[in-house]
Amino acid sequence: MLKQVTLSALSLFALAACGSDTNTTPGPKSAPATLNLTGYTPHAGQKVEFKVTDRATSTSLKTSGTVAQNGTLTLTIANAVGASGNYHFDWYADLNSSGTYNAPPTDHSWRREVNGNSSGASVTHSHDTIWVDVAPF
Numbered sequence: 001m002l003k004q005v006t007l008s009a010l011s012l013f014a015l016a017a018c019g020s021d022t023n024t025t026p027g028p029k030s031a032p033a034t035l036n037l038t039g040y041t042p043h044a045g046q047k048v049e050f051k052v053t054d055r056a057t058s059t060s061l062k063t064s065g066t067v068a069q070n071g072t073l074t075l076t077i078a079n080a081v082g083a084s085g086n087y088h089f090d091w092y093a094d095l096n097s098s099g100t101y102n103a104p105p106t107d108h109s110w111r112r113e114v115n116g117n118s119s120g121a122s123v124t125h126s127h128d129t130i131w132v133d134v135a136p137f
């Protein structure tokens with residue numbers, strides 16, 4: 001019996017660790033934020049972290065993923081945008097594999113301003129080298 005409890009506790013810990021790894025926390029709003037990346041072959045295999053910030057409240061949500069070998073990645077954060085409001089979509093490719101954000105050119109980072117929409121908001125970005133320092137990430 002004790003063994004079962006221990007295993008359950010370990011399973012819960014594993015799930016929690018998995019959740020914190022992707023750092024995806026559904027927010028309090030109604031619609032998803034989506035980032036579609038294409039042409040990111042220079043960053044294939046690298047981690048990209050995506051952050052949505054509500055500019056009115058400065059609250060933000062993050063998620064991350066790995067760029068596919070064909071240079072594409074789609075990241076979505078549930079309940080990250082509302083029907084109105086204005087948001088920053090910030091993202092960076094972890095070029096130096098530190099696991100965290102470093103200002104360009106150490107990492108490569110981008111920003112777009114996005115308006116809220118009741119059905120969700122998305123940005124599609126074809127890779128470029130017009131980097132924006134998005135600190136603090």
Ligand SMILES: [Ca+2]
Pocket residue numbers: 094095096097098099100101102106107
């Ligand atoms: Ca980094």
